[in-house]
Amino acid sequence: MTDELKVAVERKPNGAILYTKGYINNVGGEEIAARAYELMDGGVRSLLLNLRETKIVNSIGISILIEIIEKMMEKGGRLSFCCLTPVIQKTFQIMGLAQYAAIFPDEESAVRELTL
């Protein structure tokens, strides 16, 4: 019934891109967090979350993304996002996530800005 979240990782010279596919709920959020924390433990300090294939999120999933942002900020790094649907971007703004993470319209501009 659900779009169980899948996460793929692409390492870049100066960070990594996480590609999500499916619903970011509590389970999906935890899956993203697990992958992000592995990368952070490995020294990655710039992560880009590409949500091109995610069309639905919920507030619990977003709260987990905020936890990842906080952990990354504690380590002096940054988490950024790209390819959000307008409604997901609006939801990020409502929850304050957009104040703490950069949001890019597409992957190319994100990679360029973040020098990944």
Add this chain to the structure above:
Amino acid sequence: MTTTAERQMDLTLPMVPDIEIAAARAAGNLARELGLSSEKIDEMTHAIIEACINAREHSGCADGRMYLRFRGSSGADGAPRIDVWITDHGRGFDLDQARSRRRHHEGVSHKRGWGLQIIEAHMDEVDISSSADGTTIHMVKYGEKAI
């Protein structure tokens, strides 16, 4: 589930994880039939998801079910509208207290409790009635006028 000529749909759903997706998809199908744009459907979808999660996580209902009604109609100007009611038979809550809690917990370190704000931001009208017998949230989404 029943569907009438007035494009009304009633659903009774168990409060199990991810059931909100079934509810949102059913409403989305009706909204598509009515001609709402994909962005408006997407907004409604996210509001329904949050309302179902609130019912599942906070209602404390004994029957473990939520009751949904979707009704599609058109106004005199031809603009479609979809009404959504989501009811639980839980213990209810104080809406003013819930709003007050949110106001006092804004900021990145307070991550939970955003459901109501998300619902209100994505829907055109929201009305909540809650008592010790349960809670009903009535939400309305309007489509664009027919040209």
